[in-house]
Amino acid sequence: MKFIVNNGGKLNGNIRVPGDKSISHRSIMFGSIAEGTSHITGFLEGEDSLNTLRAFQAMGVDIEGPDNGHVVIHGVGMNGLKKPQQAIDVGNSGTSMRLLAGLFAGQAFDIELIGDVSLSKRPMARVTNPLSEMGAKVETETDGRPPLRISGGQSLHGINYDMPMASAQVKSCCLLAGLYANGKTCVTEPAPTRDHTERMLAAFGWPLNVKGSTVCLQGPAKLTACDIDVPADISSSAFFMVGASIAEGSDILLEHVGINPTRTGVIDILKLMGADIELQNQQEVGGEPVADIRVRSAQLKGIAVPEALVPLAIDEFPAIFVAAACAQGETVITGAEELRVKESDRIQVMADGLQALGIDAQPTSDGMVIQGGSIKSGKVHSRDDHRIAMSFAMAALCAEGEIEIEDCDNVNTSFPDFVALASKSGLNIQLYEE
Numbered sequence: 435m436k437f438i439v440n441n442g443g444k445l446n447g448n449i450r451v452p453g454d455k456s457i458s459h460r461s462i463m464f465g466s467i468a469e470g471t472s473h474i475t476g477f478l479e480g481e482d483s484l485n486t487l488r489a490f491q492a493m494g495v496d497i498e499g500p501d502n503g504h505v506v507i508h509g510v511g512m513n514g515l516k517k518p519q520q521a522i523d524v525g526n527s528g529t530s531m532r533l534l535a536g537l538f539a540g541q542a543f544d545i546e547l548i549g550d551v552s553l554s555k556r557p558m559a560r561v562t563n564p565l566s567e568m569g570a571k572v573e574t575e576t577d578g579r580p581p582l583r584i585s586g587g588q589s590l591h592g593i594n595y596d597m598p599m600a601s602a603q604v605k606s607c608c609l610l611a612g613l614y615a616n617g618k619t620c621v622t623e624p625a626p627t628r629d630h631t632e633r634m635l636a637a638f639g640w641p642l643n644v645k646g647s648t649v650c651l652q653g654p655a656k657l658t659a660c661d662i663d664v665p666a667d668i669s670s671s672a673f674f675m676v677g678a679s680i681a682e683g684s685d686i687l688l689e690h691v692g693i694n695p696t697r698t699g700v701i702d703i704l705k706l707m708g709a710d711i712e713l714q715n716q717q718e719v720g721g722e723p724v725a726d727i728r729v730r731s732a733q734l735k736g737i738a739v740p741e742a743l744v745p746l747a748i749d750e751f752p753a754i755f756v757a758a759a760c761a762q763g764e765t766v767i768t769g770a771e772e773l774r775v776k777e778s779d780r781i782q783v784m785a786d787g788l789q790a791l792g793i794d795a796q797p798t799s800d801g802m803v804i805q806g807g808s809i810k811s812g813k814v815h816s817r818d819d820h821r822i823a824m825s826f827a828m829a830a831l832c833a834e835g836e837i838e839i840e841d842c843d844n845v846n847t848s849f850p851d852f853v854a855l856a857s858k859s860g861l862n863i864q865l866y867e868e
């Protein structure tokens with residue numbers, strides 16, 4: 435699939451983007467190992483979270499749906515999962531692979547986790563190292579790449595783990611293994627990362643202890659079913675926040691978006707750049723804060739992005755780079771080396787694309803230096819990365835001509851109805867089979 439996006443236009447109206455990917459994954463995982471029946475609403479029916487759902491079905495969990503975002507999970511309890519017939523294939527989903535590695539380390543049976551070409555290149559030693567310390571047996575390919583072969587029947591014990599990088603996936607992997615371990619599992623993070631695991635475990639009846647940057651849980655655990663309302667994904671909303679900011683005359687309302695403070699870096703960064711963003715109707719839903727987000731166009735200016743905000747906006751940088759390209763002046767991003775090991779090397783791929791569109795974007799080892807300018811017509815490659823594809827689609831709103839984006843199938847991993855929703859809001863986007 436490729437996108438061809440005509441330049442110009444503006445974003446207007448009220449929209450609700452699909453459910454939060456991180457929360458959707460966790461709702462299936464915890465619902466499956468809980469006792470009782472959990473009802474999930476607002477579930478993201480994208481390929482990534484569906485892969486997590488299919489993984490648990492393959493391990494014998496009775497899961498109904500998804501039907502319009504509604505999923506019913508008949509939990510089997512902590513030790514009720516059954517050995518799947520074959521390897522669990524999580525496709526493109528790093529969250530599935532890293533979190534499931536922790537959960538599988540505590541099972542009685544052997545299990546293999548595999549993924550697509552992109553995921554097979556991503557680093558897994560960051561999860562297999564702490565898991566081995568806990569007593570798990572996990573084999574990887576050379577360099578710690580997938581597949582992961584996890585031996586069952588190991589007795590796990592709690593550890594104190596100091597994470598070398600700010601990663602919610604690594605933290606969650608350790609905590610999930612900790613649910614099956616004897617004793618206390620504590621993880622200390624170098625900077626705050628998304629805390630959906632912590633919040634949702636509390637909702638499933640197994641609260642954690644958080645002190646400063648350390649989170650601890652006691653194992654072995656027991657979870658009790660609960661109902662989860664998944665808010666709209668702030669990461670999917672980010673494309674529209676940037677689009678509405680850069681397209682003159684825009685005024686859009688993004689409804690029921692999760693605004694967990696560990697995820698709102700994109701709002702803070704765009705506001706520092708001069709964006710006009712207003713949170714309305716703030717409320718707490720099932721342990722997660724949500725709000726409607728109103729965004730009106732504004733002249734953005736370049737900034738030095740504070741490093742403390744980087745982990746809080748880690749998935750939004752492709753969109754933030756586009757905002758920087760449309761801003762007045764220079765934007766400098768540092769401390770974002772994790773972007774190099776996402777679904778693609780997001781520093782290189784975004785710099786290549788922005789340069790192809792006539793923008794002075796210089797990649798650095800841990801970020802980028804972007805001179806705001808005028809985006810020309812051109813052709814860019816998303817390198818099979820959903821967030822790159824959607825970010826360049828929004829770039830057309832402030833471009834001088836049409837932008838063609840190759841390799842967009844992966845948009846289905848996180849935002850299946852992106853083209854429909856974006857065109858309804860005013861983006862001149864067309865989808866073509868390549």
Ligand code: S3P
Pocket residue numbers: 455456457529600601602603604606628748749772
């Ligand atoms: C996620 C954590 C982040 C993020 C990913 C989802 C999660 O990854 O990029 O899209 O759900 O825990 P890292 O832990 O690698 O930063």
